[in-house]
Amino acid sequence: MNTLKSKIRDIENFPQAGVTFRDITPLLADHALLQQAVQAMVDPFRDGNITAVAGMEARGFIFGSLAAWELGVGFIPLRKPGKLPHQVGKVDYQLEYGSATLEVHLDAINAGDKILLIDDVLATGGTARASCQLVEQLGGEIVGCSFLLEIMPLNGRKQLESYSLNSLIHY
Numbered sequence: 001m002n003t004l005k006s007k008i009r010d011i012e013n014f015p016q017a018g019v020t021f022r023d024i025t026p027l028l029a030d031h032a033l034l035q036q037a038v039q040a041m042v043d044p045f046r047d048g049n050i051t052a053v054a055g056m057e058a059r060g061f062i063f064g065s066l067a068a069w070e071l072g073v074g075f076i077p078l079r080k081p082g083k084l085p086h087q088v089g090k091v092d093y094q095l096e097y098g099s100a101t102l103e104v105h106l107d108a109i110n111a112g113d114k115i116l117l118i119d120d121v122l123a124t125g126g127t128a129r130a131s132c133q134l135v136e137q138l139g140g141e142i143v144g145c146s147f148l149l150e151i152m153p154l155n156g157r158k159q160l161e162s163y164s165l166n167s168l169i170h171y
């Protein structure tokens with residue numbers, strides 16, 4: 001995982017003073033390492049009878065779509081407000097740097113669906129926790145939550161204590 005970490009670039013004071021932004025774009029540009037990362041993100045859940053992967057806009061779309069492809073299941077986008085054209089369910093949450101809302105199409109998840117939640121970063125855990133709540137509101141079951149990287153001092157995993165959690169790179 002040290003090789004993966006070498007492809008994450010630290011940008012100080014972005015998007016605001018005091019935040020060290022972990023920039024994943026160098027990793028995205030490396031096909032072999034991107035493939036290695038996605039495989040390691042889904043490996044613990046291969047036997048979980050996953051029926052779909054859900055990912056959060058925007059960076060969760062990248063890893064979530066690749067993870068869905070890897071598992072041979074479909075992908076469910078959890079989107080920022082006003083983007084989805086059909087009827088939606090929604091949830092509000094707090095970020096490391098602000099507040100936000102996520103929406104999902106009401107017909108994207110059926111009761112009993114077994115969902116793997118994928119995102120690039122686990123920071124405060126607000127996004128992931130809200131996403132789990134959104135999936136569960138629609139009757140889906142969260143089989144696990146998997147992240148490329150986790151910012152440990154922000155203790156996001158405390159928000160996800162009731163879920164199976166996987167993260168590859170730790171800061």
Ligand SMILES: O=P(O)(O)OC[C@H]1O[C@H](OP(=O)(O)OP(=O)(O)O)[C@H](O)[C@@H]1O
Binds near residue numbers: 060122
């Ligand atoms: O654990 P948290 O504190 O909730 O933070 C993690 C979230 O923050 C980032 O998304 P962001 O909202 O910045 O959106 P983006 O993917 O569009 O850049 C990241 O991709 C996660 O979704």
Ligand SMILES: Nc1ncnc2[nH]cnc12
Binds near residue numbers: 019020022023123151
């Ligand atoms: N420090 C950080 N770097 C990159 N993405 C983030 N999402 C939330 N916090 C972040």
